[in-house]
Amino acid sequence: MNIINKLTDPAELISFRDHVGKVMLQKMSLPLKPSKLNELTASLLGAKDWNTAQGMLAKKEATWDVNCCKRCGSLMDVMGFCVDETCIFNDWSQEIDSEEIYYNNECPEELQSEWYKTKKRIRVEATIAIDDDCFEKFDAAPYFMDALINGKLEKVVLDLIEIGWRGDYQADEVAMFFELSESGVGYDNVIAVFAYLRIKQKGFEVEISSSSLKDWLLQNHPSVLHSMNIDF
Numbered sequence: 111m112n113i114i115n116k117l118t119d120p121a122e123l124i125s126f127r128d129h130v131g132k133v134m135l136q137k138m139s140l141p142l143k144p145s146k147l148n149e150l151t152a153s154l155l156g157a158k159d160w161n162t163a164q165g166m167l168a169k170k171e172a173t174w175d176v177n178c179c180k181r182c183g184s185l186m187d188v189m190g191f192c193v194d195e196t197c198i199f200n201d202w203s204q205e206i207d208s209e210e211i212y213y214n215n216e217c218p219e220e221l222q223s224e225w226y227k228t229k230k231r232i233r234v235e236a237t238i239a240i241d242d243d244c245f246e247k248f249d250a251a252p253y254f255m256d257a258l259i260n261g262k263l264e265k266v267v268l269d270l271i272e273i274g275w276r277g278d279y280q281a282d283e284v285a286m287f288f289e290l291s292e293s294g295v296g297y298d299n300v301i302a303v304f305a306y307l308r309i310k311q312k313g314f315e316v317e318i319s320s321s322s323l324k325d326w327l328l329q330n331h332p333s334v335l336h337s338m339n340i341d342f
Contacts, residue, residue, distance in 0.1 A: 114155035116177070116185055120167045126298065127151040133302040137246060140306060154301050180204055185296065188252045191231055193296035203229040232326045235319035238285050238303050241312040248300050250318060251326055253287045258331065264338045267323070271342055276317035285316045 117123055131147045134140045142150065148160035157163035177185060179192035179199050186192060192199040199206075206229050236250040257263040269280040288297040289304045307314055320342045327335040 138306040187296035201231045232329050234326050235322040237317050239315045250284050253284045281316040
C-alpha cells in the first residue's frame, strides 16, 4: 500500500512536500529546487510523478474517521497515535479525553494509575547515523509490533542481542521497515534520510535502545516479555 493512500486531500500533499523539503535542508543540508522536491516527494509517496500524485488526491475529500486524530484531524500512525508532534495525542491514546490530560497534569498522581500508564505512549528509541556524522532519531515501536504479530519477535530480539543492538543488517532492517511499508506514515524523517542516502550514496548505521524496547514490552506486552525468557 502506497503512503499516498493515507493522505486525504491536496493540502496534505503540499504539507508533506514542504516537510520533506524542510528535513532535507535542515537535517541533510541539501536544498532542492522546487521541481526536484516535487518529484522526490512523489517518489517517496509511491506515485509515478508529481502530476500523478496531485491527480490521485484532487477528487478526494477530507474525512474525519478512525484514521484521523479526534482533536486536530491529522493522520494516525500504525500504533494509533497522532502524527502531529504538537498534538497532545502524539503521546496519548485517543481513548483519553484531552481535557482529562490537561486537568491531571495539575494532579500528576492521577497519571500514575495503571489505566493511564497503558494509554501513554512508550517509544522504542532508535537512531540512524550517517557517514558524515549526521543522525536522526525515530520510534521503532511499529517494527517490533509487526514482529510480534507475525510471531518473529523473539528471533528479532535475539538477533539484535547478538550484534549488540547496532551496526549490522538486523538493525538496519528496523529503519528500512518504515521506508518499505505503509507504516511509513508519520515517519517522514526516516523516509527523507533514505532519500538523502540514495542521492549522496552514503552509508548508514542503525542503533536500537534495548532498555526502551524492554520498557515498551513491559507496559504493552508484559506476558510476551516474560515468556521470551531473554535477559536484555
